[in-house]
Amino acid sequence: MKTKANPPKKSPSKAIVKKRRKKIYLNDVAWYYADDPADKRKTIEVVEMLKKIDFSILLERDRKAEAQSERGTTLSE
Amino acid sequence: MNLESYEPHLTSNHLCYTFNSHGPRGEIQKVVTFRLFQTQPVVVYNVTLGDVNKSEIGFDEDAISDNGDRDKVLQTVANIVALFCRRHPQAYVVAKGNSAARNRLYQIMISNRLAEIEDSYEILGILGPDAVAFQKNINYEGFLVRLKREK
Numbered sequence: 001m002k003t004k005a006n007p008p009k010k011s012p013s014k015a016i017v018k019k020r021r022k023k024i025y026l027n028d029v030a031w032y033y034a035d036d037p038a039d040k041r042k043t044i045e046v047v048e049m050l051k052k053i054d055f056s057i058l059l060e061r062d063r064k065a066e067a068q069s070e071r072g073t074t075l076s077e
Numbered sequence: 078m079n080l081e082s083y084e085p086h087l088t089s090n091h092l093c094y095t096f097n098s099h100g101p102r103g104e105i106q107k108v109v110t111f112r113l114f115q116t117q118p119v120v121v122y123n124v125t126l127g128d129v130n131k132s133e134i135g136f137d138e139d140a141i142s143d144n145g146d147r148d149k150v151l152q153t154v155a156n157i158v159a160l161f162c163r164r165h166p167q168a169y170v171v172a173k174g175n176s177a178a179r180n181r182l183y184q185i186m187i188s189n190r191l192a193e194i195e196d197s198y199e200i201l202g203i204l205g206p207d208a209v210a211f212q213k214n215i216n217y218e219g220f221l222v223r224l225k226r227e228k
Contacts, residue, residue, distance in 0.1 A: 030114040030123075046123050046173050047114060049219055054206045055118045065226055 082152040085109070091164070094157045095129070100144030107150065109157045111170065120168040121221070122161070126154050151186050162198060162224040171203075173219035183220060188213045199223045 022034040032043035083096040092112070098105045106129040111122040144150075158170055174180040187200060191213065194200055201208040202217035211220070 027115060029116055030112070042125070042173075042175065043114075043123075046171060046219070049173060049203060050115055050121055050171065052206050053203060053208050055208070058201075058208060059118060062226070 080152045081149045082156050083107075083149060085153060085157050085160070087160075094160075096153050096157075098144050098146055098150055100146045102144045105144055107153075109154055111161055114171065120165070122165065122168055122170050124154075124158055124161075124170050124172050126150075148186075151182075155186065155190075158222060159198070162222060166224045169221045169223045171219055171221050173203075177216070180217065180219070184215075184217065187211060187220065194222075195225075197225055199225050 021036075023031040024034050024040070025031045026043065026047045030043060030047050032039040034040075083098065085094040085096045087094055092110060094109045096107050096109075098107055108127050108129050110125050110127070112125070113120070114123045115121045158172075162168075162170060172183060174183055187194065191200075191211065199222065200211040201221040202211045202215060203219040203221060204215075204217060208221055211217075
């Protein structure tokens, strides 16, 4: 009588376990890996640098440029 | 100015680019990664350069390996940032070196091609709360770059 050969089972010790790295979030999007001190240092430094920047000046300039381009479009129509 | 650079390859998530550096230390795989750092009031991605470290997960951040091709590597990174900016025209990309010396190196690279960069990109130097138009011979804490808006 023929018996159906079962595929060899992987022993638990040989199974590849993909380590999930823990992420620490500094705001809603910026994160660093908890197990990487260099990543932590760099991420904190850059996020702190960005926090200090007054982006209102850049936004105001963008608004002005947009308004100007809209006026230009209207005039040329 | 058409400087020598390596051919970059975009990975499937569109946030990583890889290329191979060739030099006396052999072939070293590099990775340029963009990570979202803020969404408000403006969208900012951080750019990092690293060597792909085969023994561990991830990469060695900010690695400029001594492979005799520093300028070619940095030129490749600049090309990748340009590609990314075209893909994300509303976003700024922030670059900050790990040290003052590294920042100066970035500054020299930008200064050498400032006129060419400014044709298509807005480049700002960061000084405390100010992000101002990049000027030569000023030491900045970091840099912001974005595709120039059409006038």
